[in-house]
Amino acid sequence: xxxxxxxxxxxxxxxxxxxxxxxxxxxxxxxxxxxxxxxxxxxxxxxxxxxxxxxxxxxxxxxxxxxxxxxxxxxxxxxxxxxxxxxxxxxxxxxxxxxxxxxxxxxxxxx
Amino acid sequence: xxxxxxxxxxxxxxxxxxxxxxxxxxxxxxxxxxxxxxxxxxxxxxxxxxxxxxxxxxxxxxxxxxxxxxxxxxxxxxxxxxxxxxxxxxxxxxxxxxxxxxxxxxxxx
Numbered sequence: 001x002x003x004x005x006x007x008x009x010x011x012x013x014x015x016x017x018x019x020x021x022x023x024x025x026x027x028x029x030x031x032x033x034x035x036x037x038x039x040x041x042x043x044x045x046x047x048x049x050x051x052x053x054x055x056x057x058x059x060x061x062x063x064x065x066x067x068x069x070x071x072x073x074x075x076x077x078x079x080x081x082x083x084x085x086x087x088x089x090x091x092x093x094x095x096x097x098x099x100x101x102x103x104x105x106x107x108x109x110x111x
Numbered sequence: 112x113x114x115x116x117x118x119x120x121x122x123x124x125x126x127x128x129x130x131x132x133x134x135x136x137x138x139x140x141x142x143x144x145x146x147x148x149x150x151x152x153x154x155x156x157x158x159x160x161x162x163x164x165x166x167x168x169x170x171x172x173x174x175x176x177x178x179x180x181x182x183x184x185x186x187x188x189x190x191x192x193x194x195x196x197x198x199x200x201x202x203x204x205x206x207x208x209x210x211x212x213x214x215x216x217x218x219x220x
Contacts (some may be wrong), residue, residue, distance in 0.1 A: 031206060033143060042115075042198065042212035043154070050206055058207070090153060098207070102153035 002027050004026040004103035006091050009041045013081060020042065021106050023091030029101075031094045033058070036087040037105075043090065049074055050096070069095045081110040113137050115211035122217045123189055131214045133199035145173050145184045148213065157184070166179050167210045186216075194218045198206055202208040 045058030123209035
């Protein structure tokens with residue numbers, strides 16, 4: 001089954017404690033992206049990757065890091081989380097220029 | 112700047128037709144997507160318009176006018192399960208997609 005998986009699905013953490021949200025896709029897609037979704041603001045792109053070892057900033061990259069060492073995986077790293085990073089996070093993948101498949105989402109709360 | 116506008120909420124009756132509008136002003140345009148998102152779930156793809164005109168897919172149709180920066184999603188024969196948010200998104204090129212804030216549709220019996 002074609003899918004994008006994210007882990008964890010829910011996470012409550014404290015300010016400053018480093019965390020990683022994993023994302024994996026099994027469709028051999030070149031393009032992967034991370035979004036955050038906040039009420040009234042819609043989906044905002046954090047980082048994206050066009051292929052292995054190629055990443056770039058989206059619209060709201062501050063406080064986040066990513067890496068793309070393998071085609072299937074695209075982890076999102078928060079080195080020092082802060083309360084304003086409390087949000088619903090989605091990972092997505094696609095072939096270039098086509099519609100995106102979204103993962104199930106990770107609901108993060110930073111206290 | 113980049114701007115995508117959609118109504119915040121709409122209400123319609125089961126069995127009726129509803130049109131959700133989207134206007135956009137973006138620095139580039141390579142296509143427009145519509146996604147459906149049920150509460151607490153991931154967005155799922157509905158349609159993609161690149162050229163002007165109407166694309167029909169079952170009960171759902173999507174229209175695009177590039178000169179007017181305008182699109183709409185038309186849902187026919189509404190069902191209760193169509194209660195969801197509908198996201199308009201512009202693929203601007205350069206691997207970037209910009210999303211509107213979404214329209215929450217409530218379908219009542």
